[in-house]
Amino acid sequence: MTLPDKQEARRLFKQMLQIRYFEDKIMELLSKNIAEGGSHLYAGMEAVAVGAMSSINHDDYITSTHRGHGHAIAKDGDIKALMAEILGKKTGVCKGKGGSLHLADLSKGNLGANGIVGASIGIATGAALSIKMRKNSQVVICFFGDGATNQGIFYESMNIASLWKLPVIYLCENNLYGMSVSVHRATSISDLTKKSLAFDMPSESVDGMDVLAVKECVKKWADYVRKGNGPCFIVANTYRYYGHSRSDPRVYRTKEEEKFWKDRDPIITFPVKMIEAGILTNDETKNIEGEVKQEIEEATEYAINSPYPEPEELYTDLYT
Amino acid sequence: MREITYRQALNEALKEEMERDSTVFSAGEDIAIYGGAYGVTADLWKKFGDDRVKDTPISESAIVGIGIGAAMTGMRPVVEIMYIDFIPLCLEQIANQAAKIRYMFGGKTKVPLTIRTEGGTGRSLGAHHSQSLEAWLLHIPGLKVVMPSTSYDAKGLLKSAIRDDNPVIFIEHKMLYNIKGPVPEEEYTIPIGIADIKKEGKDVTILSYSRMMLFSLEAAKILEKDGINVEVIDLRTLLPLDMETIKKSIKKTNKVIIVEEDTKTGGTGAEVGMKIMEECFDYLDAPIKRIAGADVPMPKSPVLEKIAIPQIDDIIREVKLITS
Numbered sequence: 225m226t227l228p229d230k231q232e233a234r235r236l237f238k239q240m241l242q243i244r245y246f247e248d249k250i251m252e253l254l255s256k257n258i259a260e261g262g263s264h265l266y267a268g269m270e271a272v273a274v275g276a277m278s279s280i281n282h283d284d285y286i287t288s289t290h291r292g293h294g295h296a297i298a299k300d301g302d303i304k305a306l307m308a309e310i311l312g313k314k315t316g317v318c319k320g321k322g323g324s325l326h327l328a329d330l331s332k333g334n335l336g337a338n339g340i341v342g343a344s345i346g347i348a349t350g351a352a353l354s355i356k357m358r359k360n361s362q363v364v365i366c367f368f369g370d371g372a373t374n375q376g377i378f379y380e381s382m383n384i385a386s387l388w389k390l391p392v393i394y395l396c397e398n399n400l401y402g403m404s405v406s407v408h409r410a411t412s413i414s415d416l417t418k419k420s421l422a423f424d425m426p427s428e429s430v431d432g433m434d435v436l437a438v439k440e441c442v443k444k445w446a447d448y449v450r451k452g453n454g455p456c457f458i459v460a461n462t463y464r465y466y467g468h469s470r471s472d473p474r475v476y477r478t479k480e481e482e483k484f485w486k487d488r489d490p491i492i493t494f495p496v497k498m499i500e501a502g503i504l505t506n507d508e509t510k511n512i513e514g515e516v517k518q519e520i521e522e523a524t525e526y527a528i529n530s531p532y533p534e535p536e537e538l539y540t541d542l543y544t
Numbered sequence: 545m546r547e548i549t550y551r552q553a554l555n556e557a558l559k560e561e562m563e564r565d566s567t568v569f570s571a572g573e574d575i576a577i578y579g580g581a582y583g584v585t586a587d588l589w590k591k592f593g594d595d596r597v598k599d600t601p602i603s604e605s606a607i608v609g610i611g612i613g614a615a616m617t618g619m620r621p622v623v624e625i626m627y628i629d630f631i632p633l634c635l636e637q638i639a640n641q642a643a644k645i646r647y648m649f650g651g652k653t654k655v656p657l658t659i660r661t662e663g664g665t666g667r668s669l670g671a672h673h674s675q676s677l678e679a680w681l682l683h684i685p686g687l688k689v690v691m692p693s694t695s696y697d698a699k700g701l702l703k704s705a706i707r708d709d710n711p712v713i714f715i716e717h718k719m720l721y722n723i724k725g726p727v728p729e730e731e732y733t734i735p736i737g738i739a740d741i742k743k744e745g746k747d748v749t750i751l752s753y754s755r756m757m758l759f760s761l762e763a764a765k766i767l768e769k770d771g772i773n774v775e776v777i778d779l780r781t782l783l784p785l786d787m788e789t790i791k792k793s794i795k796k797t798n799k800v801i802i803v804e805e806d807t808k809t810g811g812t813g814a815e816v817g818m819k820i821m822e823e824c825f826d827y828l829d830a831p832i833k834r835i836a837g838a839d840v841p842m843p844k845s846p847v848l849e850k851i852a853i854p855q856i857d858d859i860i861r862e863v864k865l866i867t868s
Binding site: 285287316317318319320321322326328329330331335336338339340343345346347348349350351352353354355357358376377380381383384387388540541542543544 | 569595596600603606609610616617641645647652654709
């Protein structure tokens with residue numbers, strides 16, 4: 225595997241930390257009831273979003289999921305505006321009308337998170353059709369979880385994408401659970417990559433806890449897709465550290481299983497690897513941690529101090 | 545003026561918009577080589593090819609989802625859902641995605657998507673190919689719902705729908721496709737959200753749309769001979785509803801009958817009638833009357849099918865009652 229240079233290593237580590245600290249902060253705000261509603265946290269899965277996004281361009285598209293904070297941050301998201309959005313503030317990236325489940329930023333190519341499992345698979349496929357019709361060289365990464373691979377629109381869309389050779393990477397984040405039901409209790413085959421065989425679509429699985437592995441895998445397939453070869457299906461094996469949402473007691477999984485995955489935590493293993501390879505120093509990684517902590521604190525303060533939308537905003541933005 | 549069928553009018557609108565704007569394309573089941581189940585897209589595939597007139601698999605959710613994604617990224621898709629009865633298969637994409645994306649994203653995107661579909665009874669096709677589900681759709685903020693009754697309106701409104709930057713559900717009627725009406729050769733559009741007074745009158749207002757519009761006009765013609773002067777308003781757009789035109793008419797006639805083909809309970813008339821109660825109660829001299837479809841799944845038998853929807857005689861009877 226190719227090792228990154230210092231600048232790239234810094235960037236990957238920093239972005240993974242941004243997501244982790246962001247999510248830890250959201251959990252804190254939820255427990256203190258400063259954040260209302262719910263949030264599905266991406267902690268544990270950082271290597272997937274960061275690795276994938278480091279392999280595509282600024283003007284490439286993504287579609288995201290109900291667990292979408294990580295995708296939004298990794299797709300050049302404005303952390304202050306994302307934090308404000310989750311608190312429903314006027315300064316949020318969607319003016320406080322979307323929230324955690326609907327983070328979107330079209331100026332960054334993020335076509336949006338989604339409150340409905342699997343629903344963005346069709347949208348991603350349409351964006352890919354649009355790219356092809358406009359004779360553009362963009363690609364789309366369509367993120368979804370293992371649970372979404374049991375939805376009808378997954379099959380409908382992937383069939384069409386393969387048939388029309390659309391430039392889309394279907395990237396399944398297999399974090400082993402659809403809410404509480406394990407993937408093995410919900411889907412009839414153990415190897416999810418086989419699901420794309422029905423569409424004659426190539427697939428590959430990748431270690432979703434290893435940011436460099438994800439980066440290399442997505443880079444290879446993004447090149448393939450960009451050349452007009454049609455879509456592909458990637459399964460990134462990963463784990464979410466928090467429960468499905470804040471009310472989840474995690475009775476469906478064991479402490480041993482959680483430990484197994486936490487021992488492979490990308491924000492711990494990646495800097496160790498970079499220090500061992502002489503790419504980053506211990507001081508540098510500590511400095512990055514400090515920078516990001518500070519950045520998240522500032523974003524939190526910004527979000528908390530931001531105003532809520534005015535009542536007049538209720539009826540704006542419905543129609544053009 | 546030349547007369548063309550409702551089908552031809554729609555076909556012209558599609559062809560002209562595709563010629564005018566290279567981002568417009570059509571996709572749906574059997575729309576390319578076959579030309580559409582009711583022939584609306586006939587010959588478009590020959591003219592524009594596979595790139596812009598796309599046969600899709602039988603995958604309604606993906607058809608609409610793809611339309612949304614393409615619309616968000618610079619295209620102006622017109623997707624066809626062959627029968628409105630298939631809308632439940634893609635209602636998630638319509639209701640949760642197309643209608644809400646702009647609002648949820650703080651106005652930072654638009655979804656210029658037209659969903660053409662077709663509904664109504666009349667061909668003895670049974671419960672899965674004969675419904676009128678427009679009321680489901682007008683319950684969803686973020687959509688526009690258009691239902692033309694004439695060739696002229698069909699062409700002008702479809703052009704406006706395609707040019708609109710919001711998702712528009714464009715509902716045709718299977719029994720109107722062969723009906724001819726005047727359509728000018730020259731370019732025109734009809735604004736969405738404006739009703740049309742199809743016949744002026746002073747004794748009672750009939751509010752209707754789509755095929756029931758034609759039944760209402762027939763009834764009005766017959767009633768004219770009995771000295772009853774009916775005003776017939778074609779709503780044309782159900783969402784947003786043109787309350788100004790409705791209000792003006794009720795101020796004049798003080799009586800209103802809503803004629804609709806959809807099932808009565810929770811139907812279009814329930815909403816239109818309640819809006820009239822809220823905004824025009826003081827002008828009413830009689831209770832609002834609804835003439836609507838029976839609250840049953842549409843039966844196959846042509847005899848039962850006919851009595852399951854309003855007929856011209858029903859309209860005549862109710863007008864006589866309300867004006868007597």
